[in-house]
Amino acid sequence: MDNKKTKVLMAKPGVDGHWRGAMIVSMALRDAGMEVIYLGNQTPRLIVESALQEDVNVIGLSILAAGHMELVTEVLNLLQEKKVKNVLLVVGGTIPREDIPRLKQIGVHEVFPPGSKVENIVKYVAENAYNS
Amino acid sequence: MDAQNKKAFFTGSGIPVKEVYTVEDIKSLNLEKDIGLPGQEPYLRGIYSSMYRQKLWTIRQFTGFGTPAETNARFKYEYEQGATGFSIAFDSVTENGFNPDNPEVAHDVGTGGVNICTLKDMEEMFFGLPIDKLTTAVIASPFPACPLSAMYFALAEKRGINLQMLDGTTQNDLLLFTVCCNSPGTIPPRYLIRLCVDLVEWCAQNTPKWHPVSFASYNYRENGLNACQELGLLFANAIAYIEEELKRNRLKIDDFAPVLSFHLAAHNDFLEEIAKFRAARRMWYKLAHERYGAQNPKSLTLRFHVQTSGSTLTYQQPLNNLIRVAYQVLAAALGGAQSVHANSYDEGICLPTEQGILLSLRTQQIAQHETGVTNVADPLGGAYYLEWLTNEVEKHSWDYLKKVEDEGGLVKAVESGWVHREAVMAMNEYQKQIQNGTRKVVGVNCFESEEEPHQVPLFRPNKEALQIQKAKLAQIKNERDNEVVSQILRELRQVTEKGGNVMPVVLKAVKAYVSLGEICDVWREMYGTWEIPFGKIA
Numbered sequence: 001m002d003n004k005k006t007k008v009l010m011a012k013p014g015v016d017g018h019w020r021g022a023m024i025v026s027m028a029l030r031d032a033g034m035e036v037i038y039l040g041n042q043t044p045r046l047i048v049e050s051a052l053q054e055d056v057n058v059i060g061l062s063i064l065a066a067g068h069m070e071l072v073t074e075v076l077n078l079l080q081e082k083k084v085k086n087v088l089l090v091v092g093g094t095i096p097r098e099d100i101p102r103l104k105q106i107g108v109h110e111v112f113p114p115g116s117k118v119e120n121i122v123k124y125v126a127e128n129a130y131n132s
Numbered sequence: 133m134d135a136q137n138k139k140a141f142f143t144g145s146g147i148p149v150k151e152v153y154t155v156e157d158i159k160s161l162n163l164e165k166d167i168g169l170p171g172q173e174p175y176l177r178g179i180y181s182s183m184y185r186q187k188l189w190t191i192r193q194f195t196g197f198g199t200p201a202e203t204n205a206r207f208k209y210e211y212e213q214g215a216t217g218f219s220i221a222f223d224s225v226t227e228n229g230f231n232p233d234n235p236e237v238a239h240d241v242g243t244g245g246v247n248i249c250t251l252k253d254m255e256e257m258f259f260g261l262p263i264d265k266l267t268t269a270v271i272a273s274p275f276p277a278c279p280l281s282a283m284y285f286a287l288a289e290k291r292g293i294n295l296q297m298l299d300g301t302t303q304n305d306l307l308l309f310t311v312c313c314n315s316p317g318t319i320p321p322r323y324l325i326r327l328c329v330d331l332v333e334w335c336a337q338n339t340p341k342w343h344p345v346s347f348a349s350y351n352y353r354e355n356g357l358n359a360c361q362e363l364g365l366l367f368a369n370a371i372a373y374i375e376e377e378l379k380r381n382r383l384k385i386d387d388f389a390p391v392l393s394f395h396l397a398a399h400n401d402f403l404e405e406i407a408k409f410r411a412a413r414r415m416w417y418k419l420a421h422e423r424y425g426a427q428n429p430k431s432l433t434l435r436f437h438v439q440t441s442g443s444t445l446t447y448q449q450p451l452n453n454l455i456r457v458a459y460q461v462l463a464a465a466l467g468g469a470q471s472v473h474a475n476s477y478d479e480g481i482c483l484p485t486e487q488g489i490l491l492s493l494r495t496q497q498i499a500q501h502e503t504g505v506t507n508v509a510d511p512l513g514g515a516y517y518l519e520w521l522t523n524e525v526e527k528h529s530w531d532y533l534k535k536v537e538d539e540g541g542l543v544k545a546v547e548s549g550w551v552h553r554e555a556v557m558a559m560n561e562y563q564k565q566i567q568n569g570t571r572k573v574v575g576v577n578c579f580e581s582e583e584e585p586h587q588v589p590l591f592r593p594n595k596e597a598l599q600i601q602k603a604k605l606a607q608i609k610n611e612r613d614n615e616v617v618s619q620i621l622r623e624l625r626q627v628t629e630k631g632g633n634v635m636p637v638v639l640k641a642v643k644a645y646v647s648l649g650e651i652c653d654v655w656r657e658m659y660g661t662w663e664i665p666f667g668k669i670a
Contacts, residue, residue: 014240016224017313019664020355020443023556024563027670038666041316043236065224065244066483066593074239094447096481096590114447114480115576118567 229652364532409467
């Protein structure tokens with residue numbers, strides 16, 4: 001797997017401003033050789049438009065204010081609307097355990113709650129990014 | 133893994149420590165001048181002579197979710213269970229100065245805190261609560277701090293409370309939503325500081341018991357910075373406010389220093405945190421007295437709130453968090469805090485449940501009424517290690533403050549991204565320590581469980597909050613005199629342009645039920661918005 005071909009868009013959908021987690025993961029992915037675009041806070045629509053424009057393989061969403069089901073659903077709907085395929089969608093943040101299968105059911109590939117080992121996140125992204 | 137196999141030992145901030153400390157380590161200290169007595173200069177040992185015998189610290193839990201009515205019910209629950217103060221957690225929509233009917237923020241309404249948009253919301257949130265007897269902390273970022281404080285003041289006036297007697301705090305910390313949290317709706321820091329200080333100035337003259345700023349080094353710490361960086365930035369921030377006020381030539385230092393207050397973190401290194409609280413008091417005394425010539429004892433004493441460190445809480449084995457919080461509360465007590473928020477054990481997973489809040493209150497009540505630590509002021513004062521460490525923390529903190537000043541002061545260091553780069557380096561280092569095991573986190577990188585040993589209840593925000601808040605705002609816009617609203621908003625623009633204090637017109641606005649978003653839009657239109665320069669920091 002060539003991490004150099006992996007392009008990640010990291011974003012925080014909505015206006016919750018806690019950026020430590022998203023930044024830590026962004027730096028770890030970058031250290032592993034991936035290209036990471038750190039978008040910061042953005043609306044779901046702009047996140048999906050940026051993903052299209054930048055032609056990324058991976059979208060990382062960091063959510064810490066309990067709106068994860070709604071925000072992720074909106075991102076997924078927009079991805080479908082824009083016919084975006086072959087993008088790995090990964091979510092991190094304060095996601096209660098019982099919501100993890102729910103998020104996976106609607107189309108999220110993996111969820112990393114607080115305390116996830118950063119090396120495991122990097123490994124997962126490296127192995128599953130659709131390097132097409 | 134055995135502690136004995138470690139080659140060197142360090143405090144949480146990286147200060148190397150010896151096996152034992154003796155009188156030799158503090159012989160350079162002048163016991164009278166450098167340590168002294170509680171309630172006396174340099175206030176190292178506490179701001180009151182008899183400390184908690186005189187007044188226990190205020191039990192103030194940071195609270196808010198969903199609609200103002202739901203938050204009101206939680207406040208009432210806390211009050212019934214023995215809380216002695218309130219603290220409002222706003223949602224990110226409110227913190228950014230947006231209205232709930234803005235479609236771009238819909239999913240954040242009422243999620244991470246309570247949504248407050250007009251005076252009506254403030255009235256609902258405090259309905260039936262004795263705000264003349266209990267103090268409230270309005271944990272507002274600086275951008276909406278003037279209008280949100282004004283809503284609270286207007287509420288108090290409507291209840292017939294004399295504003296001269298109104299007691300409480302507004303957070304109003306410049307770094308909170310320019311560094312610690314990203315805030316897409318805020319204005320550039322160089323304009324923001326003006327609003328911050330307008331509130332300080334107005335309160336110093338009109339609400340002498342209100343603290344219009346609580347410099348929140350708690351939040352800098354939560355972004356990975358250490359105890360000494362925390363204090364360095366804390367005082368750099370206070371200096372920025374003082375300089376902004378003094379350059380206006382309207383007030384003297386003793387006219388406004390008495391209303392300044394502080395909000396520190398209680399992190400994991402128990403003794404270093406106690407040393408930090410003590411060092412902070414001595415540093416503030418030196419700054420206020422030696423640098424600015426303050427004379428009033430109220431100007432010289434550092435009054436502070438402590439919040440236990442949210443970033444130390446774990447998602448794994450969440451009941452362990454109860455123990456972490458209890459130690460952190462004890463550090464705050466031994467450090468002489470004036471008010472304390474004990475985090476709830478479930479905050480690594482969700483907003484606190486009622487059970488979580490109850491345990492936070494009980495943690496504090498047990499510390500106050502069972503442990504005996506409130507009997508004696510600064511009970512650890514004079515201990516060789518603690519006094520040595522207090523000095524070390526102070527020394528490193530002055531060094532860090534110097535670094536910020538070399539960057540041109542705090543506002544420049546924020547706009548250039550310097551403070552953010554410092555935080556990024558620190559949070560990365562912290563993470564690496566967890567990864568390589570040099571920093572132990574029980575349940576996360578040691579003593580892990582395959583399966584969660586216990587189930588805990590979960591808090592779910594109210595999905596109706598958005599619709600309720602939108603409908604209420606629509607009704608208000610329909611019922612109020614919109615001619616008057618437009619006129620007040622024009623007046624706000626004029627006063628802001630002329631450099632006058634914005635508070636009188638903001639107060640007039642909130643009383644006419646002008647919404648938070650409308651007020652903040654005036655400033656956004658004038659100054660544009662500003663976000664963390666992420667491109668420059670990592």
